[in-house]
Amino acid sequence: METLIMIAIMLAMAKLLGWVFEKLGQPVVLGQILGGLMIGLFVESNEIIREFSNLGVLLLLFLAGIESDLTEFKRVGKPSISVAGIGVIFAFVFGFLVAYPFVEFHEALLYGAIMTPTSVSITVRVLMELRKLRSTEGTTILAAAVVDDVLGILVLTVIISLLREGSIDYMTIFEILVEVSGFLAVFLYFGPVLAEKAFKRISRIDLPESTTTFAIIFLIIFAYMAEHLNLASILGAYLVGLTIGQTSYRKQVENHVSILGYSIFIPLFFVEVGMRIEASYILHASFFAILYTLAAIISKILGCGTGAYLAGFDLKSSLRIGIGMIPRLGVELAMLTIALSSGVIGPEALTIAISMVFATTILTPPLLKWVYKR
Amino acid sequence: MDVFLELAVILIAAKLFGYIATKAKMPGVLGQLIGGMLIGPSILNIVSYSEGVHLISEIGVVLLLFLAGLETDIEEFKSVGIPAFLVALGGVIVPFVTGYYLSSWFGYERTEALFLGGVLTATSVGLTASILMEMKQLRTKEGTAILAAAVVDDVLGIIVLTTLIAIHRKGHVYIEDLGILVGEVAVFFVVSWLVGRPVVKEILQLSKRIDLPETLTAFALALALIFAYIAEQFRIAGITGAYLAGVLIAQTDEAKRISNRMITVSYSLFVPVFLVGIGIKTDISIVLHAGTFAILYSVIAIIGKIAGCGVGAILARFKPKEALRVGIGMIPRMEVALIMANVALTENVFDKGIFSIPVTMVVITTIVTPPLLKWIFSRD
Numbered sequence: 001m002e003t004l005i006m007i008a009i010m011l012a013m014a015k016l017l018g019w020v021f022e023k024l025g026q027p028v029v030l031g032q033i034l035g036g037l038m039i040g041l042f043v044e045s046n047e048i049i050r051e052f053s054n055l056g057v058l059l060l061l062f063l064a065g066i067e068s069d070l071t072e073f074k075r076v077g078k079p080s081i082s083v084a085g086i087g088v089i090f091a092f093v094f095g096f097l098v099a100y101p102f103v104e105f106h107e108a109l110l111y112g113a114i115m116t117p118t119s120v121s122i123t124v125r126v127l128m129e130l131r132k133l134r135s136t137e138g139t140t141i142l143a144a145a146v147v148d149d150v151l152g153i154l155v156l157t158v159i160i161s162l163l164r165e166g167s168i169d170y171m172t173i174f175e176i177l178v179e180v181s182g183f184l185a186v187f188l189y190f191g192p193v194l195a196e197k198a199f200k201r202i203s204r205i206d207l208p209e210s211t212t213t214f215a216i217i218f219l220i221i222f223a224y225m226a227e228h229l230n231l232a233s234i235l236g237a238y239l240v241g242l243t244i245g246q247t248s249y250r251k252q253v254e255n256h257v258s259i260l261g262y263s264i265f266i267p268l269f270f271v272e273v274g275m276r277i278e279a280s281y282i283l284h285a286s287f288f289a290i291l292y293t294l295a296a297i298i299s300k301i302l303g304c305g306t307g308a309y310l311a312g313f314d315l316k317s318s319l320r321i322g323i324g325m326i327p328r329l330g331v332e333l334a335m336l337t338i339a340l341s342s343g344v345i346g347p348e349a350l351t352i353a354i355s356m357v358f359a360t361t362i363l364t365p366p367l368l369k370w371v372y373k374r
Numbered sequence: 375m376d377v378f379l380e381l382a383v384i385l386i387a388a389k390l391f392g393y394i395a396t397k398a399k400m401p402g403v404l405g406q407l408i409g410g411m412l413i414g415p416s417i418l419n420i421v422s423y424s425e426g427v428h429l430i431s432e433i434g435v436v437l438l439l440f441l442a443g444l445e446t447d448i449e450e451f452k453s454v455g456i457p458a459f460l461v462a463l464g465g466v467i468v469p470f471v472t473g474y475y476l477s478s479w480f481g482y483e484r485t486e487a488l489f490l491g492g493v494l495t496a497t498s499v500g501l502t503a504s505i506l507m508e509m510k511q512l513r514t515k516e517g518t519a520i521l522a523a524a525v526v527d528d529v530l531g532i533i534v535l536t537t538l539i540a541i542h543r544k545g546h547v548y549i550e551d552l553g554i555l556v557g558e559v560a561v562f563f564v565v566s567w568l569v570g571r572p573v574v575k576e577i578l579q580l581s582k583r584i585d586l587p588e589t590l591t592a593f594a595l596a597l598a599l600i601f602a603y604i605a606e607q608f609r610i611a612g613i614t615g616a617y618l619a620g621v622l623i624a625q626t627d628e629a630k631r632i633s634n635r636m637i638t639v640s641y642s643l644f645v646p647v648f649l650v651g652i653g654i655k656t657d658i659s660i661v662l663h664a665g666t667f668a669i670l671y672s673v674i675a676i677i678g679k680i681a682g683c684g685v686g687a688i689l690a691r692f693k694p695k696e697a698l699r700v701g702i703g704m705i706p707r708m709e710v711a712l713i714m715a716n717v718a719l720t721e722n723v724f725d726k727g728i729f730s731i732p733v734t735m736v737v738i739t740t741i742v743t744p745p746l747l748k749w750i751f752s753r754d
Contacts, residue, residue, distance in 0.1 A: 005603040011593075
């Protein structure tokens with residue numbers, strides 16, 4: 001029963017502080033993490049709440065997948081691949097290099113991986129305000145975000161499986177790449193058709209919410225399968241979302257799963273992340289955290305900017321796109337928890353990564369506005 | 375097994391067996407119960423009911439009663455006040471007395487017999503609510519009467535249990551102690567009604583201004599959980615508190631929207647886990663090894679409620695068929711009865727052997743209710 005009341009408090013906190021941050025023009029998620037930090041001063045999270053929050057991670061990735069607009073991507077695909085691709089490479093290398101002097105080699109790899117994905121929701125909001133979302137720069141950023149999620153998850157997956165295998169040599173890297181691309185290929189090739197058929201049958205079940213339930217079932221099964229193949233569970237969750245997004249059941253499943261996700265599991269996840277932060281680490285990690293944050297910002301501006309420039313944008317547009325790709329939020333935090341649960345990376349990573357998340361999301365809106373006003 | 379995988383198996387069982395049941399023109403709920411028994415320890419033993427799954431099922435029953443509260447028509451609810459009281463009273467007295475005499479007749483000691491009678495008083499209305507919701511019969515006169523009677527039954531059950539414990543410990547019961555107990559419970563209901571109504575309204579108003587996804591749903595969920603928690607602090611069942619929260623919210627303008635969203639949240643995950651969970655926890659082998667007494671005791675449990683609640687309903691001028699519907703709806707005994715039996719166990723009134731008798735009764739009433747309800751509610 002205590003857990004139930006804790007969930008109620010966490011939910012109320014998530015929505016209230018999220019709201020306050022929204023009013024302040026800041027990302028909602030930051031308010032939720034801060035709310036968690038405050039709750040964490042009084043009570044500790046427990047095993048069951050952590051399980052709930054893990055389900056939140058999977059739902060978050062599932063929704064990211066189902067929301068990915070592949071048609072938009074096909075239209076403006078090419079430039080976005082080079083924007084996202086070079087951005088991911090830069091972020092990974094910068095993250096790794098900055099972390100390497102401070103931590104062990106294995107950990108540094110994870111620090112690099114965590115830095116890779118972009119969460120463009122903040123950028124989208126600012127661009128909407130500026131009425132620039134439908135510009136070529138805007139659509140490129142949106143499409144790049146899709147590619148970026150996939151690449152980020154892939155990088156993390158490869159790194160985690162490498163670490164699990166224990167030895168880092170070309171053979172293992174090769175094996176993992178084959179596994180990952182096999183998984184991807186099977187999904188993208190057979191997935192949509194099979195999903196369409198499956199859901200057609202499922203919708204005949206005369207019980208309420210059967211399609212939603214089965215979306216969750218598939219989500220769990222493939223997350224588990226990915227985990228079992230030594231890939232990251234979020235890859236499975238994301239791909240299930242992406243696949244269902246290609247079927248005619250997309251709208252329905254998306255609506256209902258997002259009700260389930262946003263009314264309980266996803267806010268719980270962000271609050272729970274906040275509860276895990278130990279205040280003492282914040283002071284300890286300061287120098288590394290600042291360097292890491294700087295690397296996160298510069299790597300995306302440089303990487304994505306270069307990508308955009310190579311794809312034919314002029315310097316100013318490239319800078320805009322680079323800045324638009326700075327923020328890290330949802331997927332990044334999800335990857336962080338996965339990295340933490342792998343055990344390779346220490347708990348202080350949480351504080352460092354979260355300071356980076358805070359800094360990038362808070363700095364992006366003013367930077368974007370500034371670069372658009374010039 | 376991994377918790378999530380366990381969850382997936384439970385959900386598959388829920389939909390698969392629910393589907394088979396609906397094809398066989400049985401309530402989907404029955405299929406989910408059977409699916410649970412099948413994957414549970416009694417037969418295939420592929421899921422162990424872990425703590426996380428347990429919490430989901432706990433939230434499931436809270437949401438179920440919350441939804442039932444949301445669907446309650448407040449005018450109907452007010453008009454069934456006296457009938458509900460009579461139904462509950464009949465449903466407590468008849469099973470208690472018959473249970474007591476049957477047990478005494480079979481040679482159980484006085485205290486044992488008293489507790490065996492006491493266990494029979496507590497209806498758990500979750501199962502009935504889910505079946506009536508499935509059949510869209512919850513908003514009928516009978517449906518409302520059952521839900522309201524379940525609230526009264528819950529309160530009467532606490533009084534019975536407290537009295538029995540006092541008699542067991544001290545040999546007698548002070549009327550003042552019971553007075554205090556009744557006073558506390560009354561305080562809970564009065565305060566939640568008078569203070570709860572405006573507060574709930576304010577909270578929902580506030581949440582409407584918060585422009586984040588599913589804020590209203592999240593707040594409604596939090597309210598249901600908080601009411602359940604506060605109720606438990608007053609020794610009332612959590613589900614009664616959740617039901618009350620639902621009734622309070624049902625009177626606000628947001629009721630329809632909340633109800634729609636809540637149905638998605640509940641039926642996609644929490645409620646199926648609750649229903650299959652009942653099946654998983656049901657140990658069929660106990661029923662198979664049950665003695666004559668356990669069987670008779672279960673029969674008394676069923677007939678006692680039908681007769682007691684039925685007579686109460688008839689006194690309240692329900693037609694005989696309506697009275698029968700109400701009586702059948704009040705049959706299921708579940709967590710409240712098990713809690714009572716557990717108290718008797720920790721008070722050393724029951725030994726393990728006697729404890730299995732109420733467990734058998736719970737299993738049998740659970741299995742018998744869905745088909746009976748479906749039958750009586752689909753007859754005109």
